[in-house]
Amino acid sequence: MTSTEVTPAARASRSRGRGDGFRLLGIRLQPAWFFIAPSVLIILVFIVYPITQSLWYSLFNWQIGATNQEWVGVGNYVKLFHDELFWNALRVTATFAVVSVASQLVVGYLLATALAEDTWINRVTRSIFFFPTIVALTTIGLVWRFLLDPDIGLVGGILHTIGAEPIDFLQNTSLALPSVIFVSVWKNLGFTMVLLLAGLKAVPAYLYEAARIDGANARQLTWHVTIPTIRPTILFTTLILTINSLQVFDLVYVMTGGGPLFSTDTLVTQLFREGFQNFHIGYASAIAWVLFALIMIIAAFQLRLFRYNDVD
Amino acid sequence: MRKIPVLVAGGLVAAIALTGCSSATPASSGPVKLSMWTGFTGGDRPAYEALISDFNASHKNIQVTMDVQPWDTIAQKLPAAWATGQGPDLATPNFDPNVISKYLETNSLLPLEATGNGATDINLDKLAPSAIKAFTAKGKLYAVPANIATLQLYYNKKTFAAASITDAPKTVTEFQEDAKKLTSGGNYGLALADHETIQMWPVLQWLDGADIVDTKGCAVIDSAKSVSSLTTWANLVTKDKVAPVGKTGAEADSLFSAGKAAMEINGPWAAAGFKSAGVDFGVAAIPAGVNGTVTLASTVPLAIGKSTKHPKEAQEFLAWYTGKSAQTKFALASGFPPVRTDLGADAQLSGNAIVSSFAAALPTARLYLPGVTGATQVDSEVYVPFIGQITRGEDVAKAATEAAKKIDAITGCRG
Numbered sequence: 001m002t003s004t005e006v007t008p009a010a011r012a013s014r015s016r017g018r019g020d021g022f023r024l025l026g027i028r029l030q031p032a033w034f035f036i037a038p039s040v041l042i043i044l045v046f047i048v049y050p051i052t053q054s055l056w057y058s059l060f061n062w063q064i065g066a067t068n069q070e071w072v073g074v075g076n077y078v079k080l081f082h083d084e085l086f087w088n089a090l091r092v093t094a095t096f097a098v099v100s101v102a103s104q105l106v107v108g109y110l111l112a113t114a115l116a117e118d119t120w121i122n123r124v125t126r127s128i129f130f131f132p133t134i135v136a137l138t139t140i141g142l143v144w145r146f147l148l149d150p151d152i153g154l155v156g157g158i159l160h161t162i163g164a165e166p167i168d169f170l171q172n173t174s175l176a177l178p179s180v181i182f183v184s185v186w187k188n189l190g191f192t193m194v195l196l197l198a199g200l201k202a203v204p205a206y207l208y209e210a211a212r213i214d215g216a217n218a219r220q221l222t223w224h225v226t227i228p229t230i231r232p233t234i235l236f237t238t239l240i241l242t243i244n245s246l247q248v249f250d251l252v253y254v255m256t257g258g259g260p261l262f263s264t265d266t267l268v269t270q271l272f273r274e275g276f277q278n279f280h281i282g283y284a285s286a287i288a289w290v291l292f293a294l295i296m297i298i299a300a301f302q303l304r305l306f307r308y309n310d311v312d
Numbered sequence: 313m314r315k316i317p318v319l320v321a322g323g324l325v326a327a328i329a330l331t332g333c334s335s336a337t338p339a340s341s342g343p344v345k346l347s348m349w350t351g352f353t354g355g356d357r358p359a360y361e362a363l364i365s366d367f368n369a370s371h372k373n374i375q376v377t378m379d380v381q382p383w384d385t386i387a388q389k390l391p392a393a394w395a396t397g398q399g400p401d402l403a404t405p406n407f408d409p410n411v412i413s414k415y416l417e418t419n420s421l422l423p424l425e426a427t428g429n430g431a432t433d434i435n436l437d438k439l440a441p442s443a444i445k446a447f448t449a450k451g452k453l454y455a456v457p458a459n460i461a462t463l464q465l466y467y468n469k470k471t472f473a474a475a476s477i478t479d480a481p482k483t484v485t486e487f488q489e490d491a492k493k494l495t496s497g498g499n500y501g502l503a504l505a506d507h508e509t510i511q512m513w514p515v516l517q518w519l520d521g522a523d524i525v526d527t528k529g530c531a532v533i534d535s536a537k538s539v540s541s542l543t544t545w546a547n548l549v550t551k552d553k554v555a556p557v558g559k560t561g562a563e564a565d566s567l568f569s570a571g572k573a574a575m576e577i578n579g580p581w582a583a584a585g586f587k588s589a590g591v592d593f594g595v596a597a598i599p600a601g602v603n604g605t606v607t608l609a610s611t612v613p614l615a616i617g618k619s620t621k622h623p624k625e626a627q628e629f630l631a632w633y634t635g636k637s638a639q640t641k642f643a644l645a646s647g648f649p650p651v652r653t654d655l656g657a658d659a660q661l662s663g664n665a666i667v668s669s670f671a672a673a674l675p676t677a678r679l680y681l682p683g684v685t686g687a688t689q690v691d692s693e694v695y696v697p698f699i700g701q702i703t704r705g706e707d708v709a710k711a712a713t714e715a716a717k718k719i720d721a722i723t724g725c726r727g
Contacts, residue, residue: 063417063418064392064395064418066417066418066419149563149566150556151498151556151563151570152566152567152570160498168558171558257507257560259507259558259696259700260558260700260704261697261700261704273693276384276387276388277387277689278689279391
């Protein structure tokens with residue numbers, strides 16, 4: 001036996017001490033676990049538990065505080081399937097998401113490109129576009145609701161001054177949704193612009209130089225250098241905007257309340273009405289789960305697209 | 313030694329967690345503290361606050377704290393709070409009196425038993441009968457009216473004079489003719505809100521002897537009388553443009569305040585805003601219909617949570633709140649009629665033009681969809697969209713037939 005040999009006891013001790021924790025009931029405990037425990041606990045109590053509980057609620061004709069809840073199984077989901085207001089809300093939500101996300105991406109990209117150069121005027125202009133992002137959605141909604149009022153609003157007043165008929169933007173069933181989408185795009189444009197700007201700034205200059213040497217024109221630089229390089233940023237932005245758009249509530253609630261004639265009624269405004277006005281908690285939970293599933297599917301699809309393109 | 317950081321970390325987390333736990337507050341021998349949630353965020357808020365202040369000053373053993381929140385917030389928090397034995401001692405659950413039935417389903421309300429004729433009792437016989445009826449279930453009273461209001465006709469005197477109309481309309485025909493005459497140059501004869509408001513359209517139907525549901529909760533909105541009445545009013549909106557389309561209550565108020573509408577059907581709460589906007593207005597009774605005068609009454613329930621630890625003191629507060637002196641003061645401060653029926657002879661109240669006008673309408677005032685199953689849903693998912701449809705030119709008879717089917721599906725009417 002040499003001095004470098006390790007005794008079985010020392011080996012056991014070293015094994016036990018591997019990592020920074022100790023074993024309890026066969027599980028290795030590390031200090032980090034204790035430090036993340038409060039966060040995990042909060043997530044479990046305030047996110048995981050309510051989400052799973054709402055799934056349970058959706059299987060009942062749930063009444064808050066009632067001692068006996070009526071079990072309906074998938075009844076709420078079947079009812080949803082036959083509810084014309086649900087299909088209307090789904091259509092409105094999808095329209096809102098597709099149009100607002102696409103508009104924000106296109107206009108945000110154009111803005112980011114136009115304001116990419118670091119001049120003082122560009123910095124000021126970027127700040128102006130970003131300003132609505134930091135204002136509360138409710139405030140934005142109230143202000144625009146007033147501005148768009150055909151009788152006493154600023155827009156109606158301007159139209160009246162130039163001899164045109166005021167337009168009932170939020171009272172007309174055909175114009176209400178486009179108006180709300182416009183305000184949403186205006187509000188979030190700065191956020192999209194900043195994300196895309198960060199992506200644009202990260203594109204290596206040598207790629208452009210190489211492409212120019214190969215004779216690429218401006219359109220080719222955009223399609224074959226800029227957009228492929230900032231693809232991760234575009235997909236991240238798309239994902240965030242899509243999730244936010246599918247959950248839209250505040251702006252619609254303040255500007256139109258889902259009207260007129262349900263033309264701006266989204267899944268979340270319907271959920272709110274069923275849960276907190278009609279007290280149909282089970283039915284509202286079913287709507288929440290359909291929305292949850294919808295967001296998960298779309299997010300998974302976008303992430304899959306992201307991964308595929310990267311491998312590709 | 314390696315166990316030490318682990319144990320320190322564990323101890324630290326435990327200490328942080330336990331910091332949030334405090335020992336029970338020792339029992340206090342001071343006054344009983346009652347909490348009350350209300351949604352009185354409007355111009356009438358100071359009148360309620362003055363009442364609470366008066367009560368606290370005169371009752372050293374009971375102190376009430378009023379927490380004013382938006383109605384939406386109360387609607388989200390109160391059902392769960394009361395159903396789980398938490399929340400305030402008292403609350404106005406909603407501005408819709410029909411909400412009481414929802415709280416009864418979850419056994420959240422304390423039945424009020426401190427009723428009687430004494431000065432410290434809730435004088436049931438002296439309170440507005442329509443409100444008491446709405447708040448009574450299976451012979452038990454579950455709330456008192458925090459307020460009661462009627463809708464009357466506000467009219468702009470200046471606009472009337474400009475159109476050579478000397479007085480407010482007295483009949484439905486005059487009402488309709490005046491509305492047409494007052495509509496010109498981008499101004500409306502009547503500001504008619506159709507959502508986010510105390511409903512005005514039922515009054516127009518009632519004037520013609522029509523209704524939305526019958527006493528059994530079955531839809532009669534598609535009856536010949538109802539269709540005829542609604543067709544007349546819808547034509548006035550769509551063809552004669554006497555009123556704007558798709559306005560909320562606040563937007564209709566703004567039109568009247570801005571002098572862009574000559575008349576508006578509204579409650580006493582609007583008077584202060586119109587005054588501050590500098591409108592020279594009068595308040596008149598709703599024009600008489602085929603069955604005489606009729607208007608809509610609205611009342612906000614004030615109830616006690618079943619799990620309150622101070623049921624006696626909470627009921628004492630309600631008895632004081634609905635008492636003569638409190639209601640006289642409240643009516644004068646807010647313009648609302650008193651919730652009592654025995655203050656008609658009060659000189660101060662009868663001398664106040666606004667209060668007396670709205671109080672005069674109480675005997676013929678009706679609640680909107682009282683006792684109808686799913687009344688809130690009938691309003692938000694059927695009646696409001698229905699009015700929206702017919703004021704946008706849809707065929708009234710066809711829309712009424714569809715609305716009737718939906719109403720019956722919600723109320724469970726089997727015809």
